[in-house]
Amino acid sequence: MLTQSEQPMEIIKASDMGFCFGVRRAVEMMEREAEGGLPIVSLGSVVHNPQVVGRLRERGLDVISTLDDADGRRLAITAHGVGPSVIEAAARRGLEVVDTTCPIVTRAQRWARKLVEEGFAVIVYGDPEHKETKGIVGWAGGKAYTLRSENDIASLPADLPSRVGVLVQTTHTEANFASFVNKLLATRMHQISELRVINTLCNATTGQQAAARALAHEVDLMVVVGGKESANTRHLREVCEEEGTRAYHIETPEELEPEWFAGIARVGVTAGASTPDSAVESVIARLEAIAGNAPPDRQEAEVSPLPLLRDLIAGRMPSTDADGLTADERERIERWRRATLEERGRALVGLLRTGSRIGRLPPEQPIFPGFRATMCAKRPGND
Numbered sequence: 377m378l379t380q381s382e383q384p385m386e387i388i389k390a391s392d393m394g395f396c397f398g399v400r401r402a403v404e405m406m407e408r409e410a411e412g413g414l415p416i417v418s419l420g421s422v423v424h425n426p427q428v429v430g431r432l433r434e435r436g437l438d439v440i441s442t443l444d445d446a447d448g449r450r451l452a453i454t455a456h457g458v459g460p461s462v463i464e465a466a467a468r469r470g471l472e473v474v475d476t477t478c479p480i481v482t483r484a485q486r487w488a489r490k491l492v493e494e495g496f497a498v499i500v501y502g503d504p505e506h507k508e509t510k511g512i513v514g515w516a517g518g519k520a521y522t523l524r525s526e527n528d529i530a531s532l533p534a535d536l537p538s539r540v541g542v543l544v545q546t547t548h549t550e551a552n553f554a555s556f557v558n559k560l561l562a563t564r565m566h567q568i569s570e571l572r573v574i575n576t577l578c579n580a581t582t583g584q585q586a587a588a589r590a591l592a593h594e595v596d597l598m599v600v601v602g603g604k605e606s607a608n609t610r611h612l613r614e615v616c617e618e619e620g621t622r623a624y625h626i627e628t629p630e631e632l633e634p635e636w637f638a639g640i641a642r643v644g645v646t647a648g649a650s651t652p653d654s655a656v657e658s659v660i661a662r663l664e665a666i667a668g669n670a671p672p673d674r675q676e677a678e679v680s681p682l683p684l685l686r687d688l689i690a691g692r693m694p695s696t697d698a699d700g701l702t703a704d705e706r707e708r709i710e711r712w713r714r715a716t717l718e719e720r721g722r723a724l725v726g727l728l729r730t731g732s733r734i735g736r737l738p739p740e741q742p743i744f745p746g747f748r749a750t751m752c753a754k755r756p757g758n759d
């Protein structure tokens with residue numbers, strides 16, 4: 377697609393986006409546990425991303441919605457955390473718990489408990505239906521007021537205790553939280569003798585929001601990639617729109633409509649904290665196709681992590697069992713396994729073009745029946 381100025385559409389990725397440390401940690405913990413062989417179930421989806429959940433399912437990690445379905449299997453708590461009543465109920469059933477709660481969420485839970493112990497009324501600014509918020513409220517002994525928006529401040533009881541502690545769902549935006557606290561002060565100051573505001577926002581998401589905001593200024597349209605249920609992805613879309621930039625929240629590349637990009641010269645791409653790199657890359661590949669740009673080298677490099685190269689050089693099918701692989705590397709290896717011969721060949725040619733040193737491939741390469749050439753590529757001056 378050429379724009380009005382007959383220039384190809386430029387696609388720019390946000391400087392900070394995608395898998396956060398908490399989600400990466402949770403997924404890796406689950407993978408390790410699933411590969412250990414003992415049956416394991418996760419209480420709800422590990423992350424708000426169907427592709428990641430699907431991959432874990434393939435490895436044998438079942439997703440259940442109530443403890444009744446655990447059937448004696450080990451129980452994984454997801455990165456969003458749960459209230460103490462869930463842990464107690466699991467213990468009563470004799471279930472072994474694998475807790476992948478993100479440490480930043482754990483901090484918010486601890487603050488909830490501490491505020492209640494110190495006699496504060498606890499307000500949680502967040503989505504009352506979100507798993508993380510429910511867990512935090514659980515740690516407040518169920519006594520917290522969960523308010524979805526600053527308009528809900530009006531619903532607080534007239535006899536609100538005079539010592540008030542405020543927490544925020546970790547993935548909210550700084551601007552919204554500041555505005556919420558301001559409104560609470562402006563409307564309830566007469567009732568409050570002590571106000572303790574605990575900033576439980578997550579740095580990973582505020583950093584991604586800042587990067588999305590900055591990019592939204594530079595482009596004509598933003599594409600936000602992530603699960604439809606993901607709160608932090610929804611907030612990314614909000615911050616883009618706050619900058620006056622049209623933004624679409626999509627989960628898969630198929631949702632991109634070519635007509636969105638008519639007359640667009642620059643499109644920005646960002647992704648939520650539970651969106652794997654592969655999901656972003658597939659969206660970018662489709663954007664390139666819609667734009668009519670040349671196929672990007674990144675598609676070829678996508679299946680070329682170093683562990684994969686090591687195996688290729690040794691003439692082996694790459695293994696996902698090797699120690700020290702990240703979730704992303706495992707996923708790339710799996711993609712390599714699924715790739716057609718032609719796709720694998722293209723990936724290798726891409727590596728040669730970009731000057732990667734891949735060494736000498738055996739001429740009788742078993743995973744490349746039609747690819748008999750002996751190849752050696754070196755970076756310039758790298759002998």
Ligand code: SF4
Nearest residue numbers: 396398478480578649
């Ligand atoms: S977004 Fe932040 S709080 Fe949520 S899992 Fe990631 S690092 Fe943890």
